[in-house]
Amino acid sequence: MAKKIMPAATLKGEQLSPEQLLAIDIFRDVDPQALTKFPGTVVRRTFSKGDVICTEGEGGTTAFYILEGNAKVFITRHAKQPKNTPKRNRLIAGLGRLFGQQPAETLASHEDSYPVSIDASKPLPYGSLTTTLGPEDIFGEMSCMNLAPRSATIVADGDCVMLEMLRHIYDVLRRAPSFREKMDKLYRERVLGNYLESRSLLRGMSPEDIERLRDEAELKTYEPGQVIFREGADPFDEETGGVYLIRLGQVRVSQDVHGQQLTLNYLSKGDYFGEIGMLRDGGRNATCTAIDHTIQITENRYQAAPVEVIRIRPDTFGHIISAYPLIRGRLEQLAGTRITHTAQLAEAPLMPALQHESEALGLAQGHNLMLIDLTRCTRCDQCVDACVAAHDDGVTRLIREGPHYDKYLVPSSCRLCTDPVCLIGCPVGSIRRSDQLQIEIEDWCIGCGVCAAQCPYDSIQMHKLSDISQDLVEEAKVLARKEDTIPVTNRAVVCDQCESLPTGPACVYACPHDAAIRVDASEKAAVGEKGSLANRWRYE
Amino acid sequence: MLLDHKNSRWIVGTVLIACAAAGVYFWDAPRHPHGGSGSTIVGIVLGSVALALMLIAAGLGMRRKVPHWRLGRAQTWMRAHIWGGLLTVWLVVLHSGFRVGGPLTTAIWVLLITVTLSGIVGLILQQCIPSILMVNVPGETIAQQLKREIDDLNPRVAAVLKLMKSDLSKPLEKRKLLRPSRRKTDPPNQPPGTPESAASPGDQTASKPADTRTLEVFVDSRVTPYLAGDSSSILHHRTRSIAVFVSIKAQCSPVLEPAIDAISEICARRRELLQQRRLMRMLFGWLILHVPLSWMLLVMVVFHSVIALRYMAQ
Secondary structure (H helix, E strand, C coil): CCCCCCCCCCCCCEECCHHHHHCCHHHCCCCHHHHHHCCCCEEEEEECCCCEEECCCCCCCCEEEEEECCEEEECCCCCCCCCCCCCCCHHHHHHHHHCCCCCCCCCCCCCCCCCECCCECCCECCCCCEEEECCCCEECHHHHHHCCCCCCEEEECCCEEEEEECHHHHHHHHHCHHHHHHHHHHHHHHHHHHHHHHCHHHCCCCHHHHHHHHHHCEEEEECCCCEEECCCCCCCCCCCCCEEEEEECEEEEEEEECCEEEEEEEECCCCEECHHHHHCCCCCCCEEEEECCEEECCCCCEEECCEEEEEECHHHHHHHHHHCHHHHHHHHHHHHHHHHHHHHHHHCCCCCCCCHHHHHCCHHHECCEEEEECCCCCCCCHHHHHHHHCCCCCCCCCECCCCEECCEECCECCCCECCCHHHCCCCCCCEEECCCCCEEECCCCCCCCHHHHHCCCCCEEEEECCCCCHHHHHHHHHHHCCCCCCCCCEEEEECCCCCCCCCCCHHHHCCCCCCEEEECHHHHHHHHCCCCCCCCCCCC | CCCCHHHHHHHHHHHHHHHHHHHHHHHHHHHCCCCCCCCCHHHHHHHHHHHHHHHHHHHHHHHCCCCCCCCCCHHHHHHHHHHHHHHHHHHHHHHHCCCCCCHHHHHHHHHHHHHHHHHHHHHHHHHHHHHHHHHHCCCCCCHHHHHHHHHCHHHHHHHHHHHHHHHHCCCHHHCCCCCCCCCCCCCCCCCCCCCCCCCCCCCCCCCCHHHHHHHHHHHHHHHHHHHHCCCCCHHHCHHHHHHHHHHHHHHCCHHHHHHHHHHHHHHHHHHHHHHHHHHHHHHHHCHHHHHHHHHHHHHHHHHHHHHHHHHHHC
16 A cells, blocks of 8 residues: 555545546556556546536646546635836826836746746646536646646546556556657647747748647656756757657756856756757757656655656758748847856856855855844844835845844845745746846746745745735636635745846845945955955946 | 934034024024914914924824835935924924923923934934944844744753753764863873863763753753743853852863853843843833824924914914
């Protein structure tokens, strides 16, 4: 039977015998013995119209496969992720612009309006954030494999029959050729095609070329820890060359800097990589490694999920960029931006001789580490007030509490880590690193708290939303056909370095005692030398 | 604000302006039958500059309302507030021709001196109290959390007692708080089974009921009232508190030492939080006088300016 740490097989629904399971199409290639090993780990469930199958943000351990009927999928859109725009009336807004205050952004800025990846065989369109799943669709893969929170709310849109399964059965299915073929086909038709069409980078491609790109893409699987390609490798190599799109799992992008691997980013479902090497001379400019969560199944045993990617072969990619100069131009521009920002991250000399304490505090991670000089700080909280004033939601990203280092307080505020582990595990891919290296959390955050739990420095806080639009609540009730539907009420917030403010970080700008400062990793040796500081960032 | 080398330019500028103002005053004063005064051209200019500096000083308070607007760094405003405020006093002295004047101007003088002195006191406090806080209150918490933390101390003691009682009924290896400890006064080869022996690994029995009661009585009579706010308690003083807890340890079984240490730490925490509260009151207390009197001064100075100019125009 299931061990203590793995969920017990107590699924509600009709238990099916191995013979009944083998009669279902997706199980036809499965070894019958594998189905008898753990009875009760797959059940048939029937839902009526309006039944809520799972709710956005709640814990989940199972995947669902739709046998009959349809289900509506949606995530609740909330107030837009606040930027640095405090509430004010028109007069004051005008005065503000006179003094350099930027106008509010109404939407999270994206180069592309790409579909929102969720834990299902179809993405959600960015505009409506809702879609319908039908027979042969599957959802809950990430919950099943990684115990990730549910990425969307799913409601039966009529009578429907589904199989609900635990990880054991899903692992068995993934090894079955017929299931893999079916899922790959679905992925190509629904996800890959949509994704490629929606990318503004590929705007201008003919539908035939999109279809060719989609059909020639190769679906590959990597075990966690396996290197997809190394820095310096040939980007046109037959086995590892080309451009990659992540289908499931995460990929770590790193670069060798002074003999150490510097993590540049964590990419997740829907992200792409490998294009820079295809456009520039020389080998790959970074190492990409498959990573994923491991889950503990006994005290000493862990299980990790493989990472699935789509590879666009070098010859296919070569055809695209030669046939479409505009696309090449866009890719070149994006590659140039990424290279510049990578260089920014890598240019500071790494790892000066650090005291044990600073290593224990993880100060080496901070490329924009906030420090408060306690001999200057009068505890007036102007820094916190400034942070609140600089954001639309009235929530501070800075908490003036934390460990002490020498005469400094290291408060809870995003450090712009060298290795941003907060990016790992988001079920909806709403946390990412911007081109300016800040951590951004997008509008469709479901408030699951995974990123906050991942951050080792408590720099991400879960904020209870209090001003959810009543229209959105009513919309959710209509879609769910339940009066007591409750939308997601929490949202992760993180310091955005006040990127859009001309003054830079508001906390530093507003400190009247010159106590709040931001330093990068290369200055920590100076910080360690009894408080002497050099090259502090200034925002005059 | 910490007065360090970053203020040097401001100090030099203030001194230069003060000297220049004095030079102009003493050059102009002999030209008038009654000497320099506020009604001369120089006097009016000096007064206007003083008023402007007062308005800039008052701007610091307004600047705090919009901390992220692009109005210059807050520390620039703070330096302008400090040095401009001090310069204002000298300019007002020159403007008045070293006279106090009538009731209104006398009141202005009193307010100006009070505001300036309170500001200087605040500035002095800001030089030392932050460092004192850092050293003496290593577990400093956010000011808004002080009351909550203090109120939470009694429940923490109750939790320690509850855990202690729970642990006493469990075998050694399953205890979460109480472990056998060896007193320094115990002989090294104490025979096992001796009631005072604390280091016998096979001891899994509860301590004598009397020891637990002693601790409970102590908590009820001393600790709880102190944590509830009794500042006359002996536990309010660090050295006496240490002595009291040593005494309690001597009266109780060594098995209870971890619990006694935990309660002692909670009492120490209260002392620390109270010290933080005292220091922060000192750090901010002067503002109770400084801010309202500043506004009153500004209003009266504006009134004085209007009346004086109107009188002169007539």
